[in-house]
Amino acid sequence: MASITIRNLDDSIKERLRVRAAAHGRSMEEEARIILGDLVEYAPTPVAAKTPIQRGSLSERRILLIIGGGIAAYKCLDLIRRLRERGARVRPVLTKAAEEFVTPLAIGALAADKVFTELFSREDEHDVGHIRLSREADLIVVAPATADLMAKMANGLANDLASAVLMATDKRVLIAPAMNPKMWDHPATRRNRATLAKDGIHFVGPGTGEMAESGESGAGRMAEALEIVTAIETLLDRRPKPLAGKTIVMTSGPTHEPIDPVRYIANRSSGKQGHAIAAALARLGATVRLVSGPVAIPDPESVSVVHVESAREMRDAVEQFLPADAAVMVAAVADWRTANEAGEKIKKKPGETAPALQMVENPDILAGIGHSKLRPRLVVGFAAETQDLLNNARVKLDKKGADWIVANDVSHETGIMGGDRNAVRIVTRTGVEEWPNMSKDEVAERLAARIAAALQTVEV
Numbered sequence: 001m002a003s004i005t006i007r008n009l010d011d012s013i014k015e016r017l018r019v020r021a022a023a024h025g026r027s028m029e030e031e032a033r034i035i036l037g038d039l040v041e042y043a044p045t046p047v048a049a050k051t052p053i054q055r056g057s058l059s060e061r062r063i064l065l066i067i068g069g070g071i072a073a074y075k076c077l078d079l080i081r082r083l084r085e086r087g088a089r090v091r092p093v094l095t096k097a098a099e100e101f102v103t104p105l106a107i108g109a110l111a112a113d114k115v116f117t118e119l120f121s122r123e124d125e126h127d128v129g130h131i132r133l134s135r136e137a138d139l140i141v142v143a144p145a146t147a148d149l150m151a152k153m154a155n156g157l158a159n160d161l162a163s164a165v166l167m168a169t170d171k172r173v174l175i176a177p178a179m180n181p182k183m184w185d186h187p188a189t190r191r192n193r194a195t196l197a198k199d200g201i202h203f204v205g206p207g208t209g210e211m212a213e214s215g216e217s218g219a220g221r222m223a224e225a226l227e228i229v230t231a232i233e234t235l236l237d238r239r240p241k242p243l244a245g246k247t248i249v250m251t252s253g254p255t256h257e258p259i260d261p262v263r264y265i266a267n268r269s270s271g272k273q274g275h276a277i278a279a280a281l282a283r284l285g286a287t288v289r290l291v292s293g294p295v296a297i298p299d300p301e302s303v304s305v306v307h308v309e310s311a312r313e314m315r316d317a318v319e320q321f322l323p324a325d326a327a328v329m330v331a332a333v334a335d336w337r338t339a340n341e342a343g344e345k346i347k348k349k350p351g352e353t354a355p356a357l358q359m360v361e362n363p364d365i366l367a368g369i370g371h372s373k374l375r376p377r378l379v380v381g382f383a384a385e386t387q388d389l390l391n392n393a394r395v396k397l398d399k400k401g402a403d404w405i406v407a408n409d410v411s412h413e414t415g416i417m418g419g420d421r422n423a424v425r426i427v428t429r430t431g432v433e434e435w436p437n438m439s440k441d442e443v444a445e446r447l448a449a450r451i452a453a454a455l456q457t458v459e460v
């Protein structure tokens with residue numbers, strides 16, 4: 001049988017293996033064995049479909065699936081099938097409204113379990129009861145999570161079986177919202193989303209696209225069954241979680257600084273790197289609180305996300321998430337905003353000169369955290385520069401009170417801003433590490449492992 005000698009691996013692979021092994025508290029040989037083991041177990045056979053079913057990935061895991069009354073409830077039939085083929089035990093709860101969209105008969109047949117619908121059922125209360133239902137699960141999944149169910153959850157209502165179970169549980173809860181884009185964007189739903197994120201509820205989706213019932217399109221489409229399965233697998237992953245019990249506050253994306261009700265100043269940040277880091281940290285077990293500027297990509301799996309627009313809103317949201325064990329500030333926050341935001345759209349008047357924008361400085365969120373009384377143990381900032389990268393990063397490290405600055409060259413020709421790849425340098429007090437050009441997901445994995453290793457040591 002062939003053998004692998006760690007010594008003979010490429011330096012960059014060796015380094016990544018070292019960081020990963022340290023993060024998991026294993027030797028490099030042990031880590032390599034586990035990676036190979038996973039590859040062999042999950043690799044598709046030549047005749048297998050493109051996405052092989054990870055049979056047994058949810059073996060004996062108990063999922064309480066709460067189905068809300070939305071048109072996307074039909075997707076739950078497929079979701080249940082996918083969960084069961086991975087070994088999960090699915091116990092369904094239907095809201096009254098859900099019964100208008102899918103039948104308990106079909107759901108029960110696929111789940112091979114009793115379907116629960118009533119709070120005031122003498123038989124069910126005696127047999128199982130809503131308290132036991134909520135506790136005898138490894139994870140509660142709400143799909144589709146209607147605007148109504150989210151409002152109930154955010155406000156602590158418990159007037160039917162689904163909401164009473166959600167109030168009585170001490171288990172983690174994953175929700176897959178699904179609703180009309182106007183409902184998703186409604187100020188009330190926005191408030192509820194923020195509350196749920198703060199309460200530690202995990203989200204998967206929603207995606208953007210055409211609505212099944214109305215022909216309208218926008219954000220609000222329920223995540224597909226396989227996306228929900230992946231989010232569940234991530235949450236129930238039994239592999240070591242070096243960041244379990246750690247809370248990490250993050251920012252990602254650009255900010256929009258209003259000029260008037262219709263115009264704003266923005267930048268080209270896509271949020272891809274920040275969102276990938278948030279997902280990678282969550283996979284290592286961290287509770288990630290992400291404050292995202294306006295982006296066109298979905299929320300990262302298993303991460304609580306608060307959506308904001310301006311730098312001031314971002315600062316306020318970040319402050320609400322302190323204290324935390326680490327802060328990873330990836331957002332491209334506008335340095336300035338307009339001094340006087342116009343209340344009405346600025347009109348072009350014949351003969352008048354173009355209006356001049358007067359700018360004032362925005363709050364410096366990274367420096368605020370770096371010098372805060374509630375400063376996390378590890379503070380990581382990003383420096384997007386187009387010139388004198390390293391010097392600027394070193395200055396930023398000191399000025400902002402950060403432990404590491406992840407510096408990247410965002411000159412137009414690098415294609416980094418908005419692109420899928422990144423080439424970063426990690427500037428610390430002790431030196432500079434140069435990482436090769438790699439995908440933003442790889443940068444995220446590697447940075448997450450480095451953060452995990454740092455948080456396991458006393459000093460960062």
Ligand SMILES: Cc1cc2nc3c(=O)[nH]c(=O)nc-3n(C[C@H](O)[C@H](O)[C@H](O)COP(=O)(O)O)c2cc1C
Pocket residue numbers: 067068069070071072095096097098144145146147148149178179180183213
């Ligand atoms: C045809 C139809 C489709 C609906 N689709 C949705 C939906 O996708 N998302 C949503 O939040 N509400 C939707 N509703 C409204 C909910 O069914 C309604 O708010 C209900 O009270 C939700 O109850 P529940 O949250 O207890 O399941 C829809 C209603 C109808 C009649």
